[in-house]
Amino acid sequence: MSLTLLNFHAVRNLQPVEMTPSSRINVISGANGSGKTSLLEGIHILGMGRSFRTRQLKHVIQMDQPYMTLYGRLSGEPEVTLGVRRLRAQRELELRLKGDKNARLAELVEAMPLQLINPDAFRLLEGSPAGRREFLDWGVFHVKHDFLAIWKHTRRALKHRNALLRRGRIHPQEIAVWEHELAVWGEQMDTLRRDWFSSFLPVFEETLKVLLPLPGLSLHYARGWDKEKSLAAVLHDSRPTDQQMGFTQQGPQRADLRIRINKQPAVEVLSRGQQKLVVSALKLAQGRFLERTAQRHCIYLIDDLPAELDEQNRQQFCGLLEDMQCQAFITSVEPSALKNAWRTGTSVAMFHVKHTKEGFSDLLSDS
Numbered sequence: 001m002s003l004t005l006l007n008f009h010a011v012r013n014l015q016p017v018e019m020t021p022s023s024r025i026n027v028i029s030g031a032n033g034s035g036k037t038s039l040l041e042g043i044h045i046l047g048m049g050r051s052f053r054t055r056q057l058k059h060v061i062q063m064d065q066p067y068m069t070l071y072g073r074l075s076g077e078p079e080v081t082l083g084v085r086r087l088r089a090q091r092e093l094e095l096r097l098k099g100d101k102n103a104r105l106a107e108l109v110e111a112m113p114l115q116l117i118n119p120d121a122f123r124l125l126e127g128s129p130a131g132r133r134e135f136l137d138w139g140v141f142h143v144k145h146d147f148l149a150i151w152k153h154t155r156r157a158l159k160h161r162n163a164l165l166r167r168g169r170i171h172p173q174e175i176a177v178w179e180h181e182l183a184v185w186g187e188q189m190d191t192l193r194r195d196w197f198s199s200f201l202p203v204f205e206e207t208l209k210v211l212l213p214l215p216g217l218s219l220h221y222a223r224g225w226d227k228e229k230s231l232a233a234v235l236h237d238s239r240p241t242d243q244q245m246g247f248t249q250q251g252p253q254r255a256d257l258r259i260r261i262n263k264q265p266a267v268e269v270l271s272r273g274q275q276k277l278v279v280s281a282l283k284l285a286q287g288r289f290l291e292r293t294a295q296r297h298c299i300y301l302i303d304d305l306p307a308e309l310d311e312q313n314r315q316q317f318c319g320l321l322e323d324m325q326c327q328a329f330i331t332s333v334e335p336s337a338l339k340n341a342w343r344t345g346t347s348v349a350m351f352h353v354k355h356t357k358e359g360f361s362d363l364l365s366d367s
């Protein structure tokens with residue numbers, strides 16, 4: 001599965017984009033500010049319904065334009081078309097999948113699994129658990145089909161319990177109902193996450209070994225509550241303190257991935273460059289795992305790769321991509337920056353983003 005056509009209208013500074021990526025590996029070059037990241041941002045919005053640069057999609061709409069549209073076609077039998085439109089004056093996205101106007105975001109996400117590797121990627125280690133939970137759940141969502149339904153039930157039960165905790169007097173029977181719900185669905189979520197994690201771990205270790213051998217590094221899954229107790233018991237026992245705090249302190253909403261070097265948090269020990277390689281290994285492993293278990297291929301959006309890696313790491317990174325079936329969109333200021341990183345015979349499509357006189361940018365195909 002790969003993108004065979006992209007049509008963008010009014011995305012940041014880009015002139016209307018019509019791109020037909022003919023290869024698996026697509027390199028997009030252009031000067032600073034020409035719109036390379038904007039192109040990746042457009043693909044990200046198409047597959048995820050949100051940007052990686054801003055929380056407010058209205059900023060992505062070209063100045064003075066009332067709306068932006070993004071359209072993509074995925075190869076396969078049959079082909080799949082995806083569309084997203086965002087009006088400046090309307091918060092909601094209009095989504096389309098295979099022509100269906102009532103498509104839901106989860107369906108777009110499922111149709112086009114995306115992984116982003118950009119200069120902010122090291123934040124996955126440094127930042128809050130929410131980012132790592134999202135990484136974990138991305139993996140589970142794409143291979144375990146009942147995950148989304150279980151996640152929704154869990155979230156609903158948690159919302160109800162939290163609302164009751166914030167209320168002055170709680171009727172024990174009323175909260176017990178939601179605690180029971182949360183315990184049932186939360187345990188199921190943990191089972192799916194744990195299963196996924198135990199199969200993902202060896203793929204990650206194998207990938208990391210290629211990029212950066214770090215023998216002391218370990219990756220753990222923490223489920224979000226006491227290891228020794230059931231979720232039902234934890235919720236019951238922590239009810240008084242949860243009530244004081246006004247929220248549920250333990251549960252699947254607190255799950256995390258812990259990355260350590262000899263028992264110390266990896267962020268405290270590794271250099272920035274090493275952190276980026278560990279994150280790259282995590283993200284490449286997601287795609288490799290998806291290929292092996294679900295025979296599905298994700299699309300990599302890789303922003304500014306050469307700037308992040310030295311010559312040797314570039315080759316190892318590119319080698320891992322070449323060994324996969326995935327499609328990749330890779331940006332770089334210099335078109336030649338990755339020339340020596342690919343094996344002989346690998347076909348690489350080159351695109352160039354160029355400023356026009358009006359201050360906009362054109363995407364040109366070099367082939």
Ligand SMILES: Nc1ncnc2c1ncn2[C@@H]1O[C@H](COP(=O)(O)OP(=O)(O)O)[C@@H](O)[C@H]1O
Pocket residue numbers: 011012013014030031032033034035036037038039059060061062063
């Ligand atoms: N909503 C917008 N409308 C028009 N131009 C924009 C908008 N948002 C950003 N820009 C401009 O578009 C360009 C985007 O550049 P960017 O995609 O980051 O380039 P690159 O990754 O090639 O350095 C910048 O020059 C920026 O000023």
Ligand SMILES: [Mg+2]
Pocket residue numbers: 036037038303304
């Ligand atoms: Mg950029």
